[in-house]
Amino acid sequence: MKVLLISPCKDPERKRPKFLMMPQLSLHILEGLTPPEHEVKIVEEEIEDINLDEDCDLVGISCMTANAPRAYYLAKEFKKRGKKIVLGGVHPTILPDEALRHADSVVIGEVEGIWPELLEDVKNGGLKKKYKKPYPSLDEYIKIKHRKDTKKRLFNVIPVMTTRGCPFNCDFCCVHDIYGPKIRHYPIENVVRDIMDAEGKFFLFLDDNIMGDTRYAKKLFSAIKPLKIKWIGQASITFVKDIELISLAAASGCTGLFFGLETVSKSQLLKLRKSIKDIKKIEEAIKKIESYGIFFHPSMIFGFDDDTKDVFPETLDFLDKNKISSVSLNTLTPYPGTKTYRKLKEERRLITDDWKYFDHKSVVFKPKNMSPFELQAGRLWVFKEFTKFSSMLKKLPFHLDHPFYHLAMGIGHKKVFKNEFKDFPRLASHLFPLSDNLEAHYEYFSILALSLADFIPRNDYIGGNKV
Numbered sequence: 212m213k214v215l216l217i218s219p220c221k222d223p224e225r226k227r228p229k230f231l232m233m234p235q236l237s238l239h240i241l242e243g244l245t246p247p248e249h250e251v252k253i254v255e256e257e258i259e260d261i262n263l264d265e266d267c268d269l270v271g272i273s274c275m276t277a278n279a280p281r282a283y284y285l286a287k288e289f290k291k292r293g294k295k296i297v298l299g300g301v302h303p304t305i306l307p308d309e310a311l312r313h314a315d316s317v318v319i320g321e322v323e324g325i326w327p328e329l330l331e332d333v334k335n336g337g338l339k340k341k342y343k344k345p346y347p348s349l350d351e352y353i354k355i356k357h358r359k360d361t362k363k364r365l366f367n368v369i370p371v372m373t374t375r376g377c378p379f380n381c382d383f384c385c386v387h388d389i390y391g392p393k394i395r396h397y398p399i400e401n402v403v404r405d406i407m408d409a410e411g412k413f414f415l416f417l418d419d420n421i422m423g424d425t426r427y428a429k430k431l432f433s434a435i436k437p438l439k440i441k442w443i444g445q446a447s448i449t450f451v452k453d454i455e456l457i458s459l460a461a462a463s464g465c466t467g468l469f470f471g472l473e474t475v476s477k478s479q480l481l482k483l484r485k486s487i488k489d490i491k492k493i494e495e496a497i498k499k500i501e502s503y504g505i506f507f508h509p510s511m512i513f514g515f516d517d518d519t520k521d522v523f524p525e526t527l528d529f530l531d532k533n534k535i536s537s538v539s540l541n542t543l544t545p546y547p548g549t550k551t552y553r554k555l556k557e558e559r560r561l562i563t564d565d566w567k568y569f570d571h572k573s574v575v576f577k578p579k580n581m582s583p584f585e586l587q588a589g590r591l592w593v594f595k596e597f598t599k600f601s602s603m604l605k606k607l608p609f610h611l612d613h614p615f616y617h618l619a620m621g622i623g624h625k626k627v628f629k630n631e632f633k634d635f636p637r638l639a640s641h642l643f644p645l646s647d648n649l650e651a652h653y654e655y656f657s658i659l660a661l662s663l664a665d666f667i668p669r670n671d672y673i674g675g676n677k678v
């Protein structure tokens with residue numbers, strides 16, 4: 212059989228630059244699990260076009276919520292051409308019945324232990340509607356082919372996984388439900404083998420928290436140290452409390468970590484399930500992490516119920532004060548399957564159910580203490596201020612150990628900001644009844660939004676404290 216595996220982009224009209232796109236891992240795992248009698252082709256739509264008339268028997272499409280509408284469109288087109296369709300990934304796992312309306316079959320959750328059986332079923336004409344095998348063992352070594360193609364993207368970074376599952380159950384996150392509350396590990400020898408097989412130098416651990424199980428993490432870092440690689444990943448800020456762990460991470464080549472910091476609002480921090488809830492302690496943790504040569508990348512969320520418009524200048528002051536070079540700025544997004552989604556739905560605060568807006572940039576609900584438009588514009592205002600050249604240069608003396616990385620990050624962020632600035636009316640079009648006309652006047656609306664957000668009383672703040 213010929214199997215076509217697709218990762219759809221959110222909007223084919225607005226693809227991101229190829230070099231900024233992180234390579235896929237899930238479809239390469241599917242390819243690795245495919246028995247040799249079948250032929251596999253992988254298409255990542257962010258970087259290449261999809262041929263709807265591709266010669267194939269089965270089309271497998273992976274999607275998150277934001278690109279689900281595009282996945283459903285592609286499913287419809289391939290179905291019209293007589294292909295069998297199977298959908299998998301985060302969104303079909305959360306809403307399998309919705310996904311089934313667009314496909315012949317849905318894989319709920321992880322695909323290990325399912326894929327060869329599913330292919331047999333297609334071959335024998337017995338494809339089932341749903342496949343589910345919760346929390347499979349990760350012991351089998353799956354050889355990832357074609358690492359060479361993926362190496363050419365995003366600083367040549369190669370994606371690798373070492374664990375799945377998350378014990379935390381944050382209100383706005385679906386990972387706990389998808390991968391389970393228990394952390395499951397890949398055998399360390401398989402991770403080492405995967406890294407060696409990839410023949411690369413720079414790796415990204417996709418784990419939600421690479422330090423989630425400290426005993427495993429310590430063993431892993433000791434095992435990869437001799438490989439002399441550089442790596443980045445995601446972690447919880449608690450790990451700074453364990454000096455042995457932080458030293459081992461740094462010695463094994465860790466150069467940067469992504470932290471879900473979420474907010475600098477004192478009252479909101481107390482409500483979140485966070486290990487460090489005090490801003491001063493967070494600032495000390497940042498200094499400690501950086502003292503080990505590890506770059507600190509926080510991810511912030513705007514729009515919690517405790518957030519007022521003050522959250523925008525407060526966040527910017529925090530980023531300035533701590534000389535942060537790179538950051539993810541998100542609006543709170545109530546993903547289906549999360550407590551946040553259920554709460555906002557119950558309170559009738561959702562303003563759209565069009566999944567394409569569920570991307571952390573658009574606002575899809577009514578915030579408590581500001582209008583949806585103020586939330587959307589306020590986030591963009593922080594992004595604008597953060598990416599000013601003057602801000603980048605002011606922080607440069609504090610990044611003399613990695614000056615090029617600091618500047619490259621700054622320039623990359625500026626490019627993303629410019630794209631989002633242009634895209635603002637589309638991202639906000641669902642907030643206005645005249646949405647059809649907005650596209651034509653996007654420049655005008657972007658300027659309006661930014662100047663509106665400029666009313667935020669930034670001068671009232673010094674170092675994050677109102678004076």
Ligand code: B12
Nearest residue numbers: 233234235237271272273275276277299300318321322571
């Ligand atoms: C890496 C990553 C990214 C990368 C993706 C790189 C890439 N090219 O794949 C980047 C940075 C681009 C990214 C972007 C975004 N991401 Co992201 N991302 C992740 C992360 C950390 C890991 C995903 C991953 O690769 N896992 C490893 C693979 C092996 O696991 P998997 O994808 O789940 O695949 C398994 C199964 O789902 C299944 N499967 C998957 N696909 C298919 C397909 C078929 C046919 C079958 C049968 C099975 C199957 O088999 C796989 C193996 O078991 C997850 C967190 C997480 N734990 O999942 C968040 C996560 C998936 N992302 C999320 C979000 C919100 C986003 C963004 C909207 C964020 C933003 N601010 O823009 C964008 C959306 C991009 C888009 N496409 O529109 C959310 C998704 C929530 C949701 N309901 O959609 C997650 C869950 C994070 C979170 N904690 O909320 N992301």
